[in-house]
Amino acid sequence: MKIKSIETFTNKQISFVRVRTEDGQEGFGQIAPYHANISALVLHQQIAPHALGADAEDIAALAERCVEAEHKFPGSYICRAVGGLDTALWDLKGKRLGKSVCELLGGQPRAVPVYGSSMRRDISPAEEADRLQRLQDAHGYQAFKIRIGKNFGSDTDVYPGRTEEIVPAVRRAIGDRTDLYVDANSGFTPARAIEVGHMLEQYGVCHYEEPCPYPQLEWTKQVADALELPVTGGEQDTDLAQFQRMISMHAVDIVQPDICYIGGLSRALKVAQMAEAAGMTCTPHAANLSMVTIFTLHMAAAVPNAGRFVEFSIEPDHWTEGLFTSGLKVEEGKVHVPDGPGWGVTIHPEWLAKAEYRISQI
Numbered sequence: 170m171k172i173k174s175i176e177t178f179t180n181k182q183i184s185f186v187r188v189r190t191e192d193g194q195e196g197f198g199q200i201a202p203y204h205a206n207i208s209a210l211v212l213h214q215q216i217a218p219h220a221l222g223a224d225a226e227d228i229a230a231l232a233e234r235c236v237e238a239e240h241k242f243p244g245s246y247i248c249r250a251v252g253g254l255d256t257a258l259w260d261l262k263g264k265r266l267g268k269s270v271c272e273l274l275g276g277q278p279r280a281v282p283v284y285g286s287s288m289r290r291d292i293s294p295a296e297e298a299d300r301l302q303r304l305q306d307a308h309g310y311q312a313f314k315i316r317i318g319k320n321f322g323s324d325t326d327v328y329p330g331r332t333e334e335i336v337p338a339v340r341r342a343i344g345d346r347t348d349l350y351v352d353a354n355s356g357f358t359p360a361r362a363i364e365v366g367h368m369l370e371q372y373g374v375c376h377y378e379e380p381c382p383y384p385q386l387e388w389t390k391q392v393a394d395a396l397e398l399p400v401t402g403g404e405q406d407t408d409l410a411q412f413q414r415m416i417s418m419h420a421v422d423i424v425q426p427d428i429c430y431i432g433g434l435s436r437a438l439k440v441a442q443m444a445e446a447a448g449m450t451c452t453p454h455a456a457n458l459s460m461v462t463i464f465t466l467h468m469a470a471a472v473p474n475a476g477r478f479v480e481f482s483i484e485p486d487h488w489t490e491g492l493f494t495s496g497l498k499v500e501e502g503k504v505h506v507p508d509g510p511g512w513g514v515t516i517h518p519e520w521l522a523k524a525e526y527r528i529s530q531i
Contacts, residue, residue, distance in 0.1 A: 170194065172225050174530035175217050175254065177209040178521045182488040183459055184209040185516055185524070186253035188261055190225045196261025197516055199460035200253035201429035202488075209527065212250035215239050217529035220254055228258045229435035236432060248407040248432035255433025256464060256512075263511035269467065270434070270513075271506050276471030278508035283481035283499060284312035284350060286456060290319065290327045294335035298342035304483060305343055309502040312348035312478045314376070315339055317365065318356030321382060325356075332365060340372045348478070350376035355383050359391040366396040376401055376423070376452075386411075390420040399423055403440070404454035407431050412440045416447050423476065427454040428464045437468060445474040452476030458489040462497065463514055466506045479504070491517055 170190040177200075178185045184205035189195045200208045219235045232255045239247050263270050271278050285304055287297060301313050317332040319325050326332055340349060351374055357365060362380035369377060378401045381388035393400040399422040406412060407430060415421060426440040441451040451474050455465040462481060469475040481497075481504060494515045497504050507513025 170225050171222050172220055174528055175212065175220060175257075176526065176528045177212060177253070178516075178524035178526060179206050179209045180524055181206050183492075184212075184253065185460075185521065186212065186257045188225070188254065188257040190261065194225075194261055194265050196257045196259070196264060196511055198253050198256030198258070198260055198433075199429065199464075201249040201427070201461070202457055202459055205249075206525070208246055208249040208253070211246045212253055213527055213529045215242065215247065216250045216254060221529060221531045225258055225261060228255060228262065229438075231255075231258070232433050232435045244407055245430065248430060248436075251436075252429045252431065252433040255435050256428070256460070259434050260511035267510050269506070269508055270464075270511060271467040271470045271508075274438075274468070274471035276467075278506040278513070279470055280500075280503035280505045281466055281470055282311060282478045282502055283504050284314055284348065284478040285310045285483045285499075286314045286350075286480045287316060288456065288482060288484045290316045290331075294331065294338040297335060298338040300483075301339060302342040305347065308499040310347070310499070311502040312350065313339070313343060314350035314352055314378070314480070316354065317351045318353040320354040320356065322354075322356040324358055324361045333368065336369060336372050336374065345373065348376070349374050350378065352378040353380045355379050355381060357381055359388045362388075362392045363395045366392060366398055366400075370396065370398050374398060378402065378425070379404070386415055386418065386420040390418055393420060393422055401425050401452065404430065404456075409436065409439060413443055416443050416449060419447075423450045423452050425452055425454045427456075427461065428468065429461045430454075434464055434468060438472070441468070441472045441474060445472075450474055450476050452478070453480070455480045455482075457482050457484075457486055458497065459492060460512065460514070463507060463512050466497075466504060467512065470506045492520060493517060
């Protein structure tokens, strides 16, 4: 069945995509958050001409054709736009067949363990430790991730010594049986990253995310080679060839594609398959409670090499409130994969009615 129209519902933070086929079937997806209005324009101007009239069932091949057709404009905005199209087509396929996306991938909707993901560096170690302990008591989290260093910090910290303070403070608060992840957000050179890594090993950290600037695969490999602690990365990357290099050279121990950044579920699945072939784990990045977390829950419940936990933001981002008619809840440290057809969620009609609207059609 051919794609007849592509619609976007947009504000600066987020853009939902609706795809309709000739027979009136429809599916919803989402462009990656932040500056989503720019990505929506890219979708209509550069991606829609390749997608309109194409076979809606040929999802993965269509996503690659769109990326290849726009090869003179590689990178984030093209892939974000393609991700909106791709995720809408998966929803459409699920609704057409009466199955969840998870089931389309060979899995079953179930309760998936999640890790509570902190996005904050503007918080003291004591305050972070206290709020994580309260969340653990209230929702049964079995894992948390905290921020260390400074985003692209070139070996600086929010203030001197914060990294060395926050890790033991949080470990004491959550206990030894709770998994502790850390994210350096490209903060360190290899020497400093390795120094920090040895400290992290002393406190039983089991996930060291993006220790070095993410384009510097050789730097990250130095860190991975020097530590027993698993090094992770890949959230920023959009090029499948870069992921293949990352995996082949074992620059990281765990790959972390972001479904919305990389260009949709189809392309994220290719990364998971590359990792599986190399005996590696895939723990996708999902740093906010928009549809990216829903996409990731479906994927993690289906792929054989998924990580133990799915990322679940603990931040009260106002822009994610009221997006769906029913929300995600953490109970006993788990979130249930929505089990309705497609993605299993309904975007709130009132949100759509207030958004900036645009359509491309044949």
